[in-house]
Amino acid sequence: MTLRSIIARSEALIASLPAPLVLLVLRIALAVPFFRSGLTKWDAPLVLAPSQAFLFGQEFRLHILGNAYPYPFPTLAAYLAATGEIVLPILLVLGLGTRFAALGILLMTAVIQLTVPEGWANFHLPWAAMALALMAYGAGRLSVDGLLANRTPAMTPKGSHG
Template sequence: MTGIDHTSTHPGLSPWRIVQRIEAIVAAIPEALPLLALRFALAVPFFKSGLTKWDGFLTLSNGARYLFTQEFSLHIFGNEYPYPAPILMATLSGIGEIVLPILLVLGLGTRFAALGILLMTAVIQLTVPEGWANFHLPWAAMALTLAVYGGGQLALDRAIGLGSRKG
């Protein structure tokens, strides 16, 4: 059975040409869309976690109190240390996990919110070190990207003059 070389009769169908076309299509996606997707992807898990820390407006849940006073500890250089001021840490964590994701979704103070979540991710890493590959690394990568590039054109930052493009 002889093979037919379709590339000579249909140059538009060559594998290289198909790859080039796909690459051009992907490259034409406005940067605002992946930045918007990153903002939502990073906001959702933090916001969901924040909801579990409250039993009402600024009323810390019993579960959050228990976790920060009894379960959570900081893992530093092979040792475990209790959280300093655990109720304060739980409160700040709960506030951050509600406010920062809302800011991200709105694209308001995007770089600030992303840096806040990056800092929270570092503390979470010290608290739950085994979560690095599955959760903390992707969160850190998303937060760093948003801190560097901002929220994009579909962010309120751009409307108030904070969303200047990097580069």
């Protein structure tokens, strides 16, 4: 067996990974860091940890064009971030509204990038890449989206025969 044939067989084996499984792993990989972060933001259901309002109001800044600006409506921003970090990962793992959940994560990543600019290479870029892949390819068959797509009858325009 030649090196070329070993490489070709290896590539074929890797390429044979089922796309639904790969997309499931991708959804989980993107969901985990956000969900874990979200868990730290709540003292109880619907009770935001006081530290979060403090961080968004006093510590966090948006770094834009070389300047640091305070968050507008910091308490609202804290609630939105904390809610997004719980709800969006759950939607991703379930594969429900996956493209929109991934878009939400991408938007959160952009805001996080503005808040913590030095995190781009280790965190923000991989998160953005995963979110973009899910936005482009969807959740796959191992998801609520996939189940709904299989159960929804195809709609045809009135008067068409197809």
